[in-house]
Amino acid sequence: MPGPGEFELIREYFSSRFQTGARPGSAANTVVLGIGDDCALLNPPAGKTLATSVDTLVADVHFPANADPYRIASRALRVNLSDLAAMNAEPLWFTLALTLPQSDPQWLAPFARGLAETADLYGVTLVGGDTTKGPLSITIQVTGACEKPLRRDGARAGDTVFVSNQLGAAAAALPIALGEMVGTAEQRQQMEAAYYFPEPQFAVARAIGNYASAALDISDGLLADLSHICEASKLGAELELEELPVAGLAQSMNAECNTESALETALTGGDDYQLCFTVPEQHLDTVDKLNLPITAIGRMSAEPGIRCRLHGNPWQPRGSGYRHF
Amino acid sequence: MPGPGEFELIREYFSSRFQTGARPGSAANTVVLGIGDDCALLNPPAGKTLATSVDTLVADVHFPANADPYRIASRALRVNLSDLAAMNAEPLWFTLALTLPQSDPQWLAPFARGLAETADLYGVTLVGGDTTKGPLSITIQVTGACEKPLRRDGARAGDTVFVSNQLGAAAAALPIALGEMVGTAEQRQQMEAAYYFPEPQFAVARAIGNYASAALDISDGLLADLSHICEASKLGAELELEELPVAGLAQSMNAECNTESALETALTGGDDYQLCFTVPEQHLDTVDKLNLPITAIGRMSAEPGIRCRLHGNPWQPRGSGYRHF
Numbered sequence: 271m272p273g274p275g276e277f278e279l280i281r282e283y284f285s286s287r288f289q290t291g292a293r294p295g296s297a298a299n300t301v302v303l304g305i306g307d308d309c310a311l312l313n314p315p316a317g318k319t320l321a322t323s324v325d326t327l328v329a330d331v332h333f334p335a336n337a338d339p340y341r342i343a344s345r346a347l348r349v350n351l352s353d354l355a356a357m358n359a360e361p362l363w364f365t366l367a368l369t370l371p372q373s374d375p376q377w378l379a380p381f382a383r384g385l386a387e388t389a390d391l392y393g394v395t396l397v398g399g400d401t402t403k404g405p406l407s408i409t410i411q412v413t414g415a416c417e418k419p420l421r422r423d424g425a426r427a428g429d430t431v432f433v434s435n436q437l438g439a440a441a442a443a444l445p446i447a448l449g450e451m452v453g454t455a456e457q458r459q460q461m462e463a464a465y466y467f468p469e470p471q472f473a474v475a476r477a478i479g480n481y482a483s484a485a486l487d488i489s490d491g492l493l494a495d496l497s498h499i500c501e502a503s504k505l506g507a508e509l510e511l512e513e514l515p516v517a518g519l520a521q522s523m524n525a526e527c528n529t530e531s532a533l534e535t536a537l538t539g540g541d542d543y544q545l546c547f548t549v550p551e552q553h554l555d556t557v558d559k560l561n562l563p564i565t566a567i568g569r570m571s572a573e574p575g576i577r578c579r580l581h582g583n584p585w586q587p588r589g590s591g592y593r594h595f
Numbered sequence: 596m597p598g599p600g601e602f603e604l605i606r607e608y609f610s611s612r613f614q615t616g617a618r619p620g621s622a623a624n625t626v627v628l629g630i631g632d633d634c635a636l637l638n639p640p641a642g643k644t645l646a647t648s649v650d651t652l653v654a655d656v657h658f659p660a661n662a663d664p665y666r667i668a669s670r671a672l673r674v675n676l677s678d679l680a681a682m683n684a685e686p687l688w689f690t691l692a693l694t695l696p697q698s699d700p701q702w703l704a705p706f707a708r709g710l711a712e713t714a715d716l717y718g719v720t721l722v723g724g725d726t727t728k729g730p731l732s733i734t735i736q737v738t739g740a741c742e743k744p745l746r747r748d749g750a751r752a753g754d755t756v757f758v759s760n761q762l763g764a765a766a767a768a769l770p771i772a773l774g775e776m777v778g779t780a781e782q783r784q785q786m787e788a789a790y791y792f793p794e795p796q797f798a799v800a801r802a803i804g805n806y807a808s809a810a811l812d813i814s815d816g817l818l819a820d821l822s823h824i825c826e827a828s829k830l831g832a833e834l835e836l837e838e839l840p841v842a843g844l845a846q847s848m849n850a851e852c853n854t855e856s857a858l859e860t861a862l863t864g865g866d867d868y869q870l871c872f873t874v875p876e877q878h879l880d881t882v883d884k885l886n887l888p889i890t891a892i893g894r895m896s897a898e899p900g901i902r903c904r905l906h907g908n909p910w911q912p913r914g915s916g917y918r919h920f
Contacts, residue, residue, distance in 0.1 A: 302644060302744075303744075303746065306747075306827070307682070307746055307747050307748075307811070307827075308646075308648060308678040308679075308681040308682045308747075308811050308812060309646035309647055309648040309678050309679060309681075309682040309684060309739075309744075310646070310647050310648070311644050311645070311646055311682070311741075311744055311746075312644065312645040312646075312647065313644055313645070314639040314645055316641075319627055319636050319637065319638055320636070320637040320638070320639055321633075321634035321635070321636055321637075322634055322635050322637065322688075322690065322722070322723060323633060323634040323635070323723060324690045324691075324692050324723055324724060324725050324734075324736065325692070325725050326692045326694055326725050326727045326729075326734065327727075328694055328727050328728065328729035328730075329729075331727065331728055331729050332727070353633040353634050354633075354634060356633040356634075357632070357633050357634040357636070359634060363647075365647065365649045365736060366649075367649050367650070367651045367692070367734040367736075369651055369653055369732060397647070398647060398648060398649055399649060400649050400650050400651050400734075402651045402652075402653050402656065402657070402732075403653065403656055404651075404653035404654075404656050404730065404732060405653075405729065405730040405732075407694060407727075407729060407730075407732065409649075409651065409692040409725075409734040411649065411690060411692075411736050414634075416636075419627075419628075419634075419636055421628065421632055421636075422631075422632050422633075423632075486632070486633050487633060502631070502632075
């Protein structure tokens with residue numbers, strides 16, 4: 271039996287949940303016209319710079335095709351919002367380009383619910399989209415407004431490198447997320463949080479906005495992403511690995527191996543969506559007093575490349591981050 | 596041999612061709628930061644409304660997977676720009692989410708060239724994107740600025756229905772585009788133009804911006820798309836099919852059948868990206884004097900549904916437009 275046509279499908283699952291003006295927060299009253307015309311019409315907040323980012327999640331590349339659609343939607347939107355957070359932008363709007371093998375209400379209903387609940391949580395409004403037939407993939411573009419954007423290219427030699435929260439949980443979670451292993455109940459819960467409900471670090475970004483010299487979110491692994499700050503700022507970095515905040519899940523999943531395997535996971539594993547940022551010396555005291563969930567892990571240096579030390583001894587990871595091809 | 600990694604790939608094929616500020620036109624100086632950070636940073640033109648639209652083209656659904664990548668890029672961007680034109684918005688920025696089975700320079704080089712040349716032609720700037728591994732598909736989101744948006748919901752009963760240029764060429768071209776038939780040299784040339792180089796109707800939209808009551812672009816077939824104006828405006832329409840401007844290709848491809856087959860193609864075939872719009876009676880004389888490539892084909896009416904007449908006799912098409920699922 272064929273599913274509903276594209277227009278009924280969009281109307282039923284998205285338009286009704288994302289009525290213009292129905293979302294809370296300030297984003298809703300910037301939407302002149304939402305889903306359903308050739309374009310959405312939007313009034314950007316006066317005097318602010320727009321920040322926009324697009325990410326595609328492909329089934330069986332970025333998430334298991336048979337994963338719970340509610341969780342897929344949560345992950346897809348959160349991963350995109352993380353880019354706004356990393357730029358210190360406040361979320362306004364997003365669009366959804368959804369490619370589906372078939373129009374299946376059993377899949378669409380929880381997906382739309384996951385999307386709507388995540389959007390509500392972060393005060394971002396769905397303003398348009400496209401639904402096409404093909405192999406499952408999800409492209410979301412988020413747009414936000416910012417006054418003090420945190421770019422990658424502002425670091426200076428001597429700036430301290432920080433990361434938010436812990437690293438390595440998402441990469442450690444992968445074997446459980448993929449069903450390759452079961453894990454303990456606690457590990458499954460940590461996997462769930464790390465992999466499907468990563469938290470865009472808006473609060474940290476807002477707090478450090480006046481003090482950080484550069485920032486990004488860690489999507490491809492700390493070493494790979496820090497190297498983008500290094501390249502954009504034409505610098506290198508020295509990391510003290512004993513300072514690295516390794517997530518409990520990375521420790522417990524690597525318990526049978528050793529501490530260095532957990533370190534490796536925290537350094538090179540992707541998908542954590544924590545912030546990595548740099549702070550000039552004159553702001554270190556102020557940032558310290560903000561009581562943020564952040565850890566200083568090293569310093570920017572004039573010499574290109576990233577050098578890791580563990581208790582003072584040079585330490586070389588085996589991998590350097592996720593490659594998309 | 597593995598292709599280049601994602602970052603080298605993006606840098607080589609896109610960043611170098613789409614340097615911030617390197618594009619002509621006014622869009623370039625609204626770009627604070629283009630490709631390469633977590634987000635693009637954009638300064639929207641003061642006092643204008645933004646219009647944004649996203650479309651996905653999936654290989655072997657929306658274009659033949661083995662088609663020339665230059666032509667695929669042209670079609671992908673033009674189809675998206677058509678939504679801006681239909682809203683009477685001037686193009687500013689676009690993003691590209693590209694999913695590729697492998698990182699293949701033989702494919703990427705002509706694709707990037709097609710995208711850059713099309714972008715130049717319409718004065719739109721690539722500001723960001725994502726490259727992922729998976730089944731070939733292209734998602735483009737375009738954003739423009741408008742002062743007098745042309746929505747779907749402004750038509751009134753008695754307004755005259757117009758279409759721009761001719762209809763049916765793209766649908767008639769499909770068997771040639773898919774390689775199912777060869778066609779004459781002239782037909783192949785017309786296929787090329789209709790299918791891979793559709794022209795977003797910016798000039799027509801700009802000219803009618805002050806006079807039209809509703810507008811959209813015809814992507815799914817005239818009947819399907821006009822029904823969106825009808826629904827949004829809570830009206831119906833009466834069409835006089837002898838007025839319908841049927842494209843030469845639709846006529847020549849249906850020559851062995853009959854005129855009614857050509858009419859059917861023009862009424863229900865998708866992918867033409869011509870405008871369909873409505874004009875209130877008091878503006879008809881003014882619009883007539885603009886000497887635009889447009890044709891009056893009927894009127895909006897209070898009675899819901901679309902009724903077609905051919906030389907005064909009721910006429911019922913077999914299909915009603917493209918269904919995506």
